[in-house]
Amino acid sequence: MKYLYYPGCSMKSTGKPYEESMLAVFSALNQGLEELVDWNCCGATAYMSISELKAFALSARNFALAEQQAVNGETNLIVPCAACYLGLNKAQKNLEEHKDIRAIIDKGLASAGLSYTGRFKVRHPLDVLVNDIGLETIQKRSIRPLAGLKVACYYGCQLVRPYAEFDDAHEPMVMDRLVTALGGTPVPWPLKTRCCGGSLTGTIPEVGLRLSYILLREAQQRGCDVIATACPLCQFNLECYQPKVSKMYKERIDIPILFFSQLMGLAFGLDRRPLGLHRLFVPFDRTFPVAAAEGGAHVG
Numbered sequence: 001m002k003y004l005y006y007p008g009c010s011m012k013s014t015g016k017p018y019e020e021s022m023l024a025v026f027s028a029l030n031q032g033l034e035e036l037v038d039w040n041c042c043g044a045t046a047y048m049s050i051s052e053l054k055a056f057a058l059s060a061r062n063f064a065l066a067e068q069q070a071v072n073g074e075t076n077l078i079v080p081c082a083a084c085y086l087g088l089n090k091a092q093k094n095l096e097e098h099k100d101i102r103a104i105i106d107k108g109l110a111s112a113g114l115s116y117t118g119r120f121k122v123r124h125p126l127d128v129l130v131n132d133i134g135l136e137t138i139q140k141r142s143i144r145p146l147a148g149l150k151v152a153c154y155y156g157c158q159l160v161r162p163y164a165e166f167d168d169a170h171e172p173m174v175m176d177r178l179v180t181a182l183g184g185t186p187v188p189w190p191l192k193t194r195c196c197g198g199s200l201t202g203t204i205p206e207v208g209l210r211l212s213y214i215l216l217r218e219a220q221q222r223g224c225d226v227i228a229t230a231c232p233l234c235q236f237n238l239e240c241y242q243p244k245v246s247k248m249y250k251e252r253i254d255i256p257i258l259f260f261s262q263l264m265g266l267a268f269g270l271d272r273r274p275l276g277l278h279r280l281f282v283p284f285d286r287t288f289p290v291a292a293a294e295g296g297a298h299v300g
Contacts, residue, residue: 001132003123004066004077005033008084009041015081015232017276021261022080022125028265029133029141036065042087042092053104059091060105064114075120078128080261082158082231088122089163124159124249126230126260127166130174134156135181142267144288145183149226151263152219153179154238156231157195169193175228175260182267182293187224191215196234201241208249212237213245216253226284228260236261239281256284 003026011019026033039062041053066077079085086191095102098120109115153175160172167174172193176186196215200208216238219227229235238258246253258280266274266288277284 001227002070002075003033003128004069004075004120005035006039006042006062006066006077006079006084006088007035008039008079008081010043010083014236017279018080018183018232018235018259018261020274021265024262025268025297026125026259027139028050028268028270029129030052031133033292034107035059036077037063038047038065042082042090043086044087050060053101055087055109056091056094056101057105059088060095060116061112061114062088062250063092063095063118063120064116066120067115067117070120076123076128077120078123078125080125080230081085082156083233085122085124086158086163089165092118092122092295093163096190104189109151124166124230126159126178129264130178131166135177136165138178138264139181141283142182143269143289143290144267146179146263146267147183149184149263149286149288150187150222150224151179152189152222152224152227153192153260154196154215154227154229154234155192156229156234157193157198159193159230163192175230178260179263182263183288184267186261187219189222189224196231196237198233198237201237205244208237209241209245211249212241213249213253216242216255217249217251218244220253224255225286226256226258226263228258228263229261242282246284256280256282258284 007019041058043058079088155172160167160169179186195211197208197211235257242253261277
């Protein structure tokens with residue numbers, strides 16, 4: 001199956017380690033990704049501050065480009081960023097369900113020599129990894145299982161809501177199952193879909209920092225060694241504001257925040273630099289031994 005890859009703005013900037021590790025992991029699984037040519041912003045901010053219709057137009061241009069780049073019909077468009085994943089899904093569903101919106105967008109695309117028919121599906125890499133490639137394949141590729149690593153799997157508030165396309169909206173488990181296949185231990189915690197503070201860390205800091213603090217403190221109290229996430233903004237908030245959170249609440253907060261793809265790369269035995277681990281502000285220096293031939297992780 002062919003997969004196109006839509007990076008979105010953050011994967012080329014603050015979320016660079018997410019892109020680096022995801023591409024490295026897919027390559028290690030012999031599943032290359034082809035970046036969408038001439039992609040543009042998904043419109044994630046425009047619909048909140050300017051115009052929902054303009055946001056749909058931005059997304060629709062990406063849809064049209066994906067269809068142009070597609071080979072042999074339907075194509076899967078992998079979208080790692082949670083905000084992009086939500087925005088593109090929202091746009092696609094509105095174009096499918098509202099003829100008046102679709103007519104305006106089609107007219108706009110036509111003026112640029114583009115068209116959109118709906119011959120592709122927006123997918124998250126977690127969905128593709130677990131449901132297409134499979135946990136058994138991932139387990140076999142994990143030559144350095146994450147034995148003894150206690151992981152808080154953090155999905156954030158956008159990945160499975162409101163569109164629970166590949167997991168449960170209230171109790172998602174796909175990342176937990178992935179961590180188990182990698183040999184780690186997902187720690188049960190009730191905050192896996194609670195907001196990290198989002199853009200509030202930069203607009204109303206006392207509110208944004210408190211939301212981040214609640215997540216960080218809960219993970220530490222449950223003995224987690226690391227928080228794994230699938231969202232560049234969540235990773236940024238939970239990692240980069242730890243000094244401010246510690247000062248505000250007079251409590252030491254010190255826990256690494258990794259992308260799930262970085263944990264996969266470690267389990268696969270990949271070098272740390274291609275996984276973007278050198279970019280972390282809260283270092284993660286733990287290493288894992290090569291598994292015995294008869295050993296390995298157990299797929300749950």
